[in-house]
Amino acid sequence: xxxxxxxxxxxxxxxxxxxxxxxxxxxxxxxxxxxxxxxxxxxxxxxxxxxxxxxxxxxxxxxxxxxxxxxxxxxxxxxxxxxxxxxxxxxxxxxxxxxxxxxxxxxxxxxxxxxxxxxxxxxxxxxxxxxxxxxxxxxxxxxxxxxxxxxxxxxxxxxxxxxxxxxxxxxxxxxxxxxxxxxxxxxxxxxxxxxxxxxxxxxxxxxxxxxxxxxxxxxxxxxxxxxxxxxxxxxxxxxxxxxxxxxxxxxxxxxxxxxxxxxxxxxxxxxxxxxxxxxxxxxxxxxxx
Amino acid sequence: xxxxxxxxxxxxxxxxxxxxxxxxxxxxxxxxxxxxxxxxxxxxxxxxxxxxxxxxxxxxxxxxxxxxxxxxxxxxxxxxxxxxxxxxxxxxxxxxxxxxxxxxxxxxxxxxxxxxxxxxxxxxxxxxxxxxxxxxxxxxxxxxxxxxxxxxxxxxxxxxxxxxxxxxxxxxxxxxxxxxxxxxxxxxxxxxxxxxxxxxxxxxxxxxxxxxxxxxxxxxxxxxxxxxxxxxxxxxxxxxxxxxxxxxxxxxxxxxxxxxxxxxxxxxxxxxxxxxxxxxxxxxxxxxxxxxxxxxxxxxxxxxxxxxxxxxx
Numbered sequence: 001x002x003x004x005x006x007x008x009x010x011x012x013x014x015x016x017x018x019x020x021x022x023x024x025x026x027x028x029x030x031x032x033x034x035x036x037x038x039x040x041x042x043x044x045x046x047x048x049x050x051x052x053x054x055x056x057x058x059x060x061x062x063x064x065x066x067x068x069x070x071x072x073x074x075x076x077x078x079x080x081x082x083x084x085x086x087x088x089x090x091x092x093x094x095x096x097x098x099x100x101x102x103x104x105x106x107x108x109x110x111x112x113x114x115x116x117x118x119x120x121x122x123x124x125x126x127x128x129x130x131x132x133x134x135x136x137x138x139x140x141x142x143x144x145x146x147x148x149x150x151x152x153x154x155x156x157x158x159x160x161x162x163x164x165x166x167x168x169x170x171x172x173x174x175x176x177x178x179x180x181x182x183x184x185x186x187x188x189x190x191x192x193x194x195x196x197x198x199x200x201x202x203x204x205x206x207x208x209x210x211x212x213x214x215x216x217x218x219x220x221x222x223x224x225x226x227x228x229x230x231x232x233x234x235x236x237x238x239x240x241x242x243x244x245x246x247x248x249x250x251x252x253x254x255x256x257x258x259x260x261x262x263x264x265x266x267x268x269x270x271x272x273x274x275x276x277x278x279x280x281x282x283x284x285x286x287x288x289x
Numbered sequence: 290x291x292x293x294x295x296x297x298x299x300x301x302x303x304x305x306x307x308x309x310x311x312x313x314x315x316x317x318x319x320x321x322x323x324x325x326x327x328x329x330x331x332x333x334x335x336x337x338x339x340x341x342x343x344x345x346x347x348x349x350x351x352x353x354x355x356x357x358x359x360x361x362x363x364x365x366x367x368x369x370x371x372x373x374x375x376x377x378x379x380x381x382x383x384x385x386x387x388x389x390x391x392x393x394x395x396x397x398x399x400x401x402x403x404x405x406x407x408x409x410x411x412x413x414x415x416x417x418x419x420x421x422x423x424x425x426x427x428x429x430x431x432x433x434x435x436x437x438x439x440x441x442x443x444x445x446x447x448x449x450x451x452x453x454x455x456x457x458x459x460x461x462x463x464x465x466x467x468x469x470x471x472x473x474x475x476x477x478x479x480x481x482x483x484x485x486x487x488x489x490x491x492x493x494x495x496x497x498x499x500x501x502x503x504x505x506x507x508x509x510x511x512x513x514x515x516x517x518x519x520x521x522x523x524x525x526x527x528x529x530x531x532x533x534x535x536x537x538x539x540x541x542x543x544x545x546x547x548x549x550x551x552x553x554x555x556x557x558x559x560x561x562x563x564x565x566x567x568x569x570x571x572x573x574x575x576x577x578x579x580x581x582x583x584x585x586x587x588x589x590x591x592x593x594x595x596x597x598x599x600x601x602x
Contacts, residue, residue, distance in 0.1 A: 038398075267411055282396055
């Protein structure tokens with residue numbers, strides 16, 4: 001095998017992995033940035049997204065429909081959870097949120113098992129993306145290339161949304177000084193509900209996108225929440241750009257680590273996280289709290 | 290005074306438990322006491338110093354693996370092995386706490402999580418020492434020294450666990466009521482002010498982390514010969530999250546509450562999982578309800594109510 005082609009293959013794997021991890025980490029970091037909530041249920045929401053994607057593909061018959069429907073359904077559920085549960089807890093210490101989101105993870109995880117059953121479900125990639133493209137005589141799955149493209153577009157879109165739009169401005173302002181935003185006439189509670197919904201929706205979107213690659217299974221929630229935490233811790237809690245950088249670092253460590261040092265890859269990932277925290281306790285782009 | 294009588298009564302009842310309970314209930318009770326010790330040790334950090342840890346599984350797992358390794362690879366009696374393992378955990382924790390205390394708040398919690406996950410990864414992959422994903426199996430409850438073999442039986446081992454928990458509780462209670470404990474509460478309420486009063490708060494924090502980890506390590510060390518095996522789940526973050534929940538459900542900053550929380554946690558998990566497949570749904574709803582309606586935890590709320598009543602009278 002040609003070395004260049006091999007490295008290219010691994011890079012495609014790593015970048016497509018990073019795209020999935022980005023959706024996961026970005027939602028978690030948004031929620032933390034605005035609400036100071038460490039969302040333990042994030043991995044379970046990601047998993048629920050994958051299962052909803054499966055059902056949407058079967059009922060609506062299209063992957064594109066699944067990409068729209070699953071995040072919206074999960075986002076609405078997230079808003080409801082914020083309205084009825086989280087809203088009662090602002091002003092209490094962080095432990096309360098920890099317990100409530102842990103409880104949500106348990107409830108949602110079991111609910112998924114009740115609705116869809118325990119065996120993993122195969123979600124076929126859409127026909128247009130199912131093929132293989134050849135480059136330098138190496139096969140590349142089109143779906144992975146699609147993930148890279150989609151991830152890039154969404155990352156730029158999110159960035160522009162946060163930087164350029166009025167709504168993005170409100171979100172950034174709320175993360176810096178909610179009282180001031182409230183005093184200036186914006187209902188911060190609405191911003192919080194919205195952001196929690198968006199964060200959950202992004203996780204679900206990641207879940208739908210991951211489903212054709214890894215199958216929808218009950219085990220994916222645990223792996224996902226750990227990855228999401230690592231990404232956000234490395235990048236800095238509450239930093240959007242940080243979650244992007246964190247996703248890239250984690251994906252490359254996972255993909256290349258698994259190839260070159262399979263027996264130490266896992267430990268290496270946590271070592272990277274620990275090192276970052278020791279050097280910069282708030283993460284690469286975060287502020288220490 | 291009344292507190293002491295109640296405490297003594299509880300210990301007597303627990304000591305008499307083997308007379309009335311079937312053996313499988315004793316196993317459950319032993320495990321509840323072990324988890325109670327673990328949750329109580331975490332309370333020193335969470336409830337008294339407001340050092341929220343997402344990684345207390347590190348203490349438990351480190352203790353369990355150390356005790357397991359010692360018992361499998363030497364002929365140390367179980368009575369010594371558990372205390373050696375606890376001491377080792379405490380010593381490792383001093384170094385770890387030196388790193389943790391570089392940060393505060395959420396970053397502190399994340400560092401504890403990172404450390405625990407690092408240990409998890411090492412336990413998962415360092416097969417020669419930790420047995421990898423299989424863990425250590427066949428850990429003996431070895432008797433001795435001098436032919437002292439009470440601890441090889443399940444009931445005898447229960448008494449060791451009960452004594453450890455009781456001793457640890459008295460120790461923790463003395464600790465939190467001592468000048469050292471007063472400084473810890475000072476750090477909880479306002480670290481900057483405490484530092485301004487001339488206390489080296491970081492040294493106190495390292496101290497309390499080391500003590501909490503040593504006691505958590507003792508719990509883990511008691512678990513390994515009790516179960517006969519260790520596995521990587523003991524180090525996984527999920528377990529850290531559960532430990533934190535035991536503390537909060539029971540009532541942080543009360544010592545008794547977390548023990549109660551651990552027992553309830555184990556009992557609820559055991560009972561619900563034998564009744565229904567979907568136990569986690571009820572379990573999760575229960576957590577949410579406790580947070581919404583009992584903000585101080587079960588024991589904390591109970592004490593508040595009692596306090597209010599006696600005041601009124």
